[in-house]
Amino acid sequence: MPxxxxxxxxxxxxxxxxxxRDSNMHYLAGELTRIGIRLVEVRVVADDHAAxxxxxxxxxxxxxxxxxxxxxxxxxxxxxxxxxxxxxxxHIGHRADAMALLQAHYDRAGLPFNEARQRxxxxxxxxxLIDNPVSTAPGFTLGNVHVMAGVPNIFQAMVxxxxxxxxxxxxxxxxxxxxxxxxGEIASDFGALAAQFPDLSMGSYPFIQNGAHGTNLVIxxxxxxxxxxxxxxLVALFG
Amino acid sequence: MPxxxxxxxxxxxxxxxxxxRDSNMHYLAGELTRIGIRLVEVRVVADDHAAxxxxxxxxxxxxxxxxxxxxxxxxxxxxxxxxxxxxxxxHIGHRADAMALLQAHYDRAGLPFNEARQRxxxxxxxxxLIDNPVSTAPGFTLGNVHVMAGVPNIFQAMVxxxxxxxxxxxxxxxxxxxxxxxxGEIASDFGALAAQFPDLSMGSYPFIQNGAHGTNLVIxxxxxxxxxxxxxxLVALFG
Numbered sequence: 001m002p003x004x005x006x007x008x009x010x011x012x013x014x015x016x017x018x019x020x021r022d023s024n025m026h027y028l029a030g031e032l033t034r035i036g037i038r039l040v041e042v043r044v045v046a047d048d049h050a051a052x053x054x055x056x057x058x059x060x061x062x063x064x065x066x067x068x069x070x071x072x073x074x075x076x077x078x079x080x081x082x083x084x085x086x087x088x089x090x091h092i093g094h095r096a097d098a099m100a101l102l103q104a105h106y107d108r109a110g111l112p113f114n115e116a117r118q119r120x121x122x123x124x125x126x127x128x129l130i131d132n133p134v135s136t137a138p139g140f141t142l143g144n145v146h147v148m149a150g151v152p153n154i155f156q157a158m159v160x161x162x163x164x165x166x167x168x169x170x171x172x173x174x175x176x177x178x179x180x181x182x183x184g185e186i187a188s189d190f191g192a193l194a195a196q197f198p199d200l201s202m203g204s205y206p207f208i209q210n211g212a213h214g215t216n217l218v219i220x221x222x223x224x225x226x227x228x229x230x231x232x233x234l235v236a237l238f239g
Numbered sequence: 240m241p242x243x244x245x246x247x248x249x250x251x252x253x254x255x256x257x258x259x260r261d262s263n264m265h266y267l268a269g270e271l272t273r274i275g276i277r278l279v280e281v282r283v284v285a286d287d288h289a290a291x292x293x294x295x296x297x298x299x300x301x302x303x304x305x306x307x308x309x310x311x312x313x314x315x316x317x318x319x320x321x322x323x324x325x326x327x328x329x330h331i332g333h334r335a336d337a338m339a340l341l342q343a344h345y346d347r348a349g350l351p352f353n354e355a356r357q358r359x360x361x362x363x364x365x366x367x368l369i370d371n372p373v374s375t376a377p378g379f380t381l382g383n384v385h386v387m388a389g390v391p392n393i394f395q396a397m398v399x400x401x402x403x404x405x406x407x408x409x410x411x412x413x414x415x416x417x418x419x420x421x422x423g424e425i426a427s428d429f430g431a432l433a434a435q436f437p438d439l440s441m442g443s444y445p446f447i448q449n450g451a452h453g454t455n456l457v458i459x460x461x462x463x464x465x466x467x468x469x470x471x472x473l474v475a476l477f478g
Contacts, residue, residue, distance in 0.1 A: 015268070018270075075429060076429070116430075183313050184359070203251075203314075204314045208373070208390070
């Protein structure tokens with residue numbers, strides 16, 4: 001059975017302007033690989049209703065799971081929940097379950113549960129809430145789309161809430177060999193080896209350190225025995 | 240005149256598997272903002288011919304400039320040049336100008352200019368070479384697509400080669416105010432202020448530090464006087 005697939009949509013002007021460096025993509029990529037879900041595409045779009053709707057509909061059709069990050073807070077530029085709802089042609093409102101969670105949270109904190117904070121209880125009909133142990137305001141899953149916050153520690157907590165509910169595949173394993181030679185020197189033999197293992201993915205990642213060229217050779221696959229066999233051949237060639 | 244627009248396509252299995260953390264997106268975003276080109280979308284796809292061709296054609300149609308990073312080295316998984324060529328329905332071959340550059344480079348280094356290294360001289364007909372002062376193997380510009388290496392220091396050197404040839408707009412300026420209050424507390428007044436300055440973009444970026452909620456409020460725009468006026472109002476509200 002092939003591994004399930006996923007895509008990610010990062011939402012936020014602050015990433016595209018260079019103000020903020022996204023870290024959620026790298027985090028999610030590692031977590032998905034660990035449980036055997038293959039991340040096939042990531043898109044980053046602005047806080048723009050039409051752009052979010054178009055990207056959600058383009059991505060969710062082609063994968064088993066779409067994860068979004070960003071734009072579900074209380075301010076005027078948090079438009080993700082409405083855009084997701086529009087992408088599904090669904091209905092959104094202040095949902096009783098989310099209102100109750102947030103009301104209790106702000107009561108405990110002794111803070112007013114004002115109109116802006118109530119915005120975070122706007123959840124589409126039919127969506128399942130995603131637990132947020134960091135700051136309460138929930139994410140949600142609608143269809144195959146998991147909608148999460150952009151603040152990294154909240155995003156990570158929500159990923160931890162969602163992933164155990166998903167069915168992964170065989171974990172994608174990888175092994176790597178670091179060689180002190182440039183890619184151009186090893187490319188031919190490495191390509192020939194890759195051709196002999198069509199069920200594995202082999203990639204080479206050049207680096208420059210102290211002015212010298214080197215290459216990390218990485219083999220990925222789900223079959224540990226096949227991976228070990230290929231790695232033995234790789235070490236024999238370049239080790 | 241509206242600012243020119245750009246998109247970016249990051250190519251590489253290693254980003255999607257979580258093995259490598261991309262840094263080129265954040266770098267390019269900052270450089271484009273500095274010269275007044277608005278980055279509107281980023282996509283990350285695997286080393287997959289069909290995925291690259293589809294993304295290149297989808298993105299280049301909607302923006303003034305498309306920048307790609309990754310997949311132009313000498314190994315079997317470096318398929319970007321061929322995919323870009325296919326996206327344009329162009330022709331690719333070992334181009335004499337690139338062959339000469341690389342031949343001279345490897346002669347100087349006393350290394351064989353073998354078949355794998357010659358792969359890096361495969362450049363589409365009609366493309367303009369992008370100078371690579373780090374390791375010689377050039378990038379190229381075909382139509383409005385700028386094709387660059389994925390290794391961060393080479394990517395950055397190529398960006399430095401390309402950007403001065405492009406016409407930017409008025410630089411996008413930003414100012415920010417850090418407030419020690421949660422988003423939910425300031426959202427209403429901040430949203431009302433944003434509505435009064437439709438030519439500026441206002442965003443709020445929550446953070447948690449030592450358990451306390453805070454928010455960075457950011458105003459962006461190209462008109463310094465308007466920005467200063469809005470900033471004055473922002474400080475009056477929350478400073």
